[in-house]
Amino acid sequence: MKNRKVMFMSPLQVQTIEEEYVSRPLGENEIFVKLIYSLISPGTEQAMLAGTESWAQLPLCPGYASVSRVIEAGKGVKDIEPGDVIFHYGSHCEYQTLEVRDVVLKVPAGLELRWVPFTRMATVAFTSLRVSNIELGDKVSVTGLGLVGNLAAQLARLQGATVIGVDLSKDRLRTARQCFVEYTLEADDSVKEKIMKITDGRGVSSHIEATGIPRVGVDSLEYIGSQGEMILLGSPRGVYQTDVTDVLNYCHLENRGSITFKGAHEWRYPVEPDRFVKHSLVRNSLIVFELMQRQKLQIEPLISHVIKPEQAAEAYEGLRINKDRYNGVLFDWSAEGETR
CATH class of the missing domain: 3.40.50.720 (NAD(P)-binding Rossmann-like Domain)
Known part of the structure; x- marks a missing residue:
């Protein structure tokens, strides 16, 4: 199985590569997913690409927020099944294995999938x-x-x-x-x-x-x-x-x-809800889902580009030198003719 991913090879050098995916047995609390859309975080990812972030050593596969379809779930995973569409923090990598203990949430039925990755920006x-x-x-x-x-x-x-x-x-x-x-x-x-x-x-x-x-x-x-x-x-x-x-x-x-x-x-807030702390990343994400569903939070005007991962170098260059035109850039990972 071929796996596409965006790579920061060195400062200001972006490539989209394709490699053979090496599968392994899933852990108890892991899921295997395929990306639908992933969103570029302009500030964080541009700082990483510049090579100025000590915690982000190049080369690496960047990423921030995604919506994916579950292909397989580990034996200990509850409430998430193959076929489910989920929001998660993840890299620009077509196939990924995720820990469900991280922020992994089922997307409400009917929610526009292009909006879902913006949940991360909203919780920030x-x-x-x-x-x-x-x-x-x-x-x-x-x-x-x-x-x-x-x-x-x-x-x-x-x-x-x-x-x-x-x-x-x-x-x-x-x-x-x-x-x-x-x-x-x-x-x-x-x-x-x-x-x-x-x-x-x-x-x-x-x-x-x-x-x-x-x-x-x-x-x-x-x-x-x-x-x-x-x-x-x-x-x-x-x-x-x-x-x-x-x-x-x-x-x-x-x-x-x-x-x-x-x-x-x-x-500054925990990932999961805690009875001793009112706010958490999960709670904020669920509130964002509701605000999107009720169209109280406007997402569509924020989307400037929906492009294929093969255009990654163009996207990051645009975000660097043409910030007026490039803002909310989504990678569309669907194959030609694929339906969602």
């Missing part, structure tokens, strides 16, 4: 809401309206906030409007003035920083209101030199009250 975004103090009637700003930032803006709106999205890209701002984000501002020197006008001079009570660019986070401080909070959703990357004393004094003194910084990395 969910963390920004879980750690925040966002309440009904609040004004919330979001810098960076890529997949995660857009979904964070949508979730903040569902929480009852008036949301202000900020991005350099007119295309991403247009997509945010298609997803019902109330205010969309182009990132320029007038952002503070516009946000202060929207908030009647008070500033936002919560700011979600989704770009991962340190300077953007620091610049955002000036439109966070007194007793406000900065939610660090995007993983900070890159070098930025500044006087940290000025930053700390602004939060401590000049803003007439403290600004709280909160980290919102997805892994």
